[in-house]
Amino acid sequence: xxxxxxxxxxxxxxxxxxxxxxxxxxxxxxxxxxxxxxxxxxxxxxxxxxxxxxxxxxxxxxxxxxxxxxxxxxxxxxxxxxx
Numbered sequence: 439x440x441x442x443x444x445x446x447x448x449x450x451x452x453x454x455x456x457x458x459x460x461x462x463x464x465x466x467x468x469x470x471x472x473x474x475x476x477x478x479x480x481x482x483x484x485x486x487x488x489x490x491x492x493x494x495x496x497x498x499x500x501x502x503x504x505x506x507x508x509x510x511x512x513x514x515x516x517x518x519x520x521x
Contacts, residue, residue: 458482462489469493476501 449457465471471493478498483490490496 458486461486465489465493467492470495472497472499474499474501 447460449455449460451457461471469492471490473496475498478500
């Protein structure tokens with residue numbers, strides 16, 4: 439049986455929930471955080487700085503935004519439309 443999206447740790451700022459709100463509610467003193475994102479920026483870090491400064495360790499795996507854009511286009515049927 440599939441779990442509802444809000445039960446997953448995966449967030450996308452759309453159907454699967456807001457990333458910042460999820461992190462704010464789950465980060466604790468001494469946390470270890472791993473993030474996989476094509477779009478995590480210094481601005482995102484600044485917005486979460488008060489929370490992220492409390493963690494012990496953070497791993498960030500940056501994806502290629504071009505891949506994410508092509509994936510988003512595919513999911514929205516762009517591959518089915520003629521140019």
